[in-house]
Amino acid sequence: MSARVAVIGGGAAGMAAAIALAEGGADVTLFEHNEKLGKKLYITGKGRCNLSNDCEAEDVLANVVHGDKFLRSAIYGFTPKDAMAFFEGLGLKIKVERGGRVFPVSDKSSDVIKALASRIDSLGVDVRLRAQVSDIRREGEEFVVDASIGKEKFDFVVIATGGASYPSTGSTGDGYKFAERFGHAIVRPTPALTALKVKQNVSGLKGLSLKNVRLTAFCGGRELKSDFGEMMFTDCALTGPIALTLSSYVTRERGVTLSLDLKPALDEKTLDNRLLREFDSRKNQDIKNVMRALLPERLNVYALERAGVDASQKVNALQREERARIVATLKDMRFDVTGTAPFTEAVITSGGVALKDVKPDGESKLQAGLYFAGEVLDVDALTGGFNLQIAWATAINAARSILKKMR
Numbered sequence: 001m002s003a004r005v006a007v008i009g010g011g012a013a014g015m016a017a018a019i020a021l022a023e024g025g026a027d028v029t030l031f032e033h034n035e036k037l038g039k040k041l042y043i044t045g046k047g048r049c050n051l052s053n054d055c056e057a058e059d060v061l062a063n064v065v066h067g068d069k070f071l072r073s074a075i076y077g078f079t080p081k082d083a084m085a086f087f088e089g090l091g092l093k094i095k096v097e098r099g100g101r102v103f104p105v106s107d108k109s110s111d112v113i114k115a116l117a118s119r120i121d122s123l124g125v126d127v128r129l130r131a132q133v134s135d136i137r138r139e140g141e142e143f144v145v146d147a148s149i150g151k152e153k154f155d156f157v158v159i160a161t162g163g164a165s166y167p168s169t170g171s172t173g174d175g176y177k178f179a180e181r182f183g184h185a186i187v188r189p190t191p192a193l194t195a196l197k198v199k200q201n202v203s204g205l206k207g208l209s210l211k212n213v214r215l216t217a218f219c220g221g222r223e224l225k226s227d228f229g230e231m232m233f234t235d236c237a238l239t240g241p242i243a244l245t246l247s248s249y250v251t252r253e254r255g256v257t258l259s260l261d262l263k264p265a266l267d268e269k270t271l272d273n274r275l276l277r278e279f280d281s282r283k284n285q286d287i288k289n290v291m292r293a294l295l296p297e298r299l300n301v302y303a304l305e306r307a308g309v310d311a312s313q314k315v316n317a318l319q320r321e322e323r324a325r326i327v328a329t330l331k332d333m334r335f336d337v338t339g340t341a342p343f344t345e346a347v348i349t350s351g352g353v354a355l356k357d358v359k360p361d362g363e364s365k366l367q368a369g370l371y372f373a374g375e376v377l378d379v380d381a382l383t384g385g386f387n388l389q390i391a392w393a394t395a396i397n398a399a400r401s402i403l404k405k406m407r
């Protein structure tokens with residue numbers, strides 16, 4: 001027997017859920033408050049849509065920051081290989097790039113949206129655009145979905161309204177409100193995969209990009225996360241790949257300190273010897289000129305200032321303790337985190353519907369027939385296509401569970 005299913009949110013998870021449900025014979029209505037489907041998908045991967053990562057299920061879970069245990073069944077049930085086959089089945093040509101990142105061959109996210117939307121259309125899903133859902137409640141054996149276009153009754157509801165980041169794409173956090181109505185706890189949503197604001201004045205370093213550096217976050221003496229690679233300075237924050245990674249681990253914490261190691265390949269002794277060699281060969285020059293051999297110009301002056309060393313003094317006037325302070329600064333430049341950049345700039349939302357009251361298939365433990373899929377849940381992962389993999393997998397998992405009950 002068929003069942004009437006409401007999918008709230010026409011983003012990545014909502015579209016995948018609608019397809020799987022309709023393919024299984026459910027009578028699906030997809031509610032989306034934008035004028036078109038997949039507005040956030042459109043801007044993913046800088047407009048290219050890094051739709052998954054060509055890796056094993058276990059590797060996806062290793063890239064999950066919050067919710068790896070919960071996601072196990074969804075990711076094993078719909079692996080990156082399954083996601084790739086799913087998109088190829090929709091007629092989308094895909095390719096794998098550096099780090100296993102999967103993209104459409106055309107490099108156009110719009111082609112991903114077209115592939116999903118055209119399947120939704122051919123399956124006869126009832127797509128309601130400009131349909132803002134304001135309430136979902138239970139009346140007897142049914143759910144009543146209250147949308148700007150009217151009230152309708154359903155047997156099952158999938159909440160796929162996304163997180164709270166990039167609200168201009170339509171992901172405004174409405175799903176939290178719907179979940180709370182059914183008694184669900186919400187883990188406070190915070191911006192993640194975003195820049196880290198710092199107390200120290202870094203405005204002079206704005207735009208400076210660093211390669212092969214190590215950034216480590218500490219909280220109360222505990223190491224939260226360390227990463228090696230590229231980063232950049234803005235006028236008041238640290239950004240770029242490794243800062244973004246760390247943001248996901250620190251966003252829920254207070255009193256976080258960052259340690260920047262500008263020379264991770266050299267231990268303190270080796271770095272000191274290197275400095276000595278440079279200084280010995282250019283004794284009569286200004287320190288800042290000699291330090292150019294080790295650091296970009298602006299950072300060089302900033303580092304000397306942080307080390308409390310006069311940048312324009314001659315090398316031969318430098319004291320041993322001053323050299324030790326330079327080494328310590330280059331190996332462990334500290335920054336106090338004052339917060340993250342806001343939701344408007346955050347790639348992902350950390351927090352959401354608490355997992356303790358959700359079954360591994362996405363069904364609420366508090367209300368039978370109510371499901372959650374995608375970023376609305378308290379799950380998040382690092383960059384590389386993992387967040388979209390989570391959206392597809394949790395959506396397919398929820399759809400399969402509904403179809404099983406329907407039968």
Ligand SMILES: Cc1cc2nc3c(=O)[nH]c(=O)nc-3n(C[C@H](O)[C@H](O)[C@H](O)COP(=O)(O)OP(=O)(O)OC[C@H]3O[C@@H](n4cnc5c(N)ncnc54)[C@H](O)[C@@H]3O)c2cc1C
Nearest residue numbers: 009011012013033044045050133162170374375385387388
């Ligand atoms: C700039 C940027 C780049 C990104 N790049 C990548 C990438 O390359 N790879 C990757 O894996 N991840 C990427 N992400 C993350 C990824 O886009 C999200 O994790 C993913 O879109 C989440 O899917 P979702 O379906 O749960 O939510 P969303 O895609 O946010 O969809 C939710 C939908 O619900 C609708 N909605 C919300 N409330 C209501 C309501 N009350 N009534 C009706 N409709 C409603 C919204 O309009 C929206 O269309 C990126 C994110 C951003 C912001």
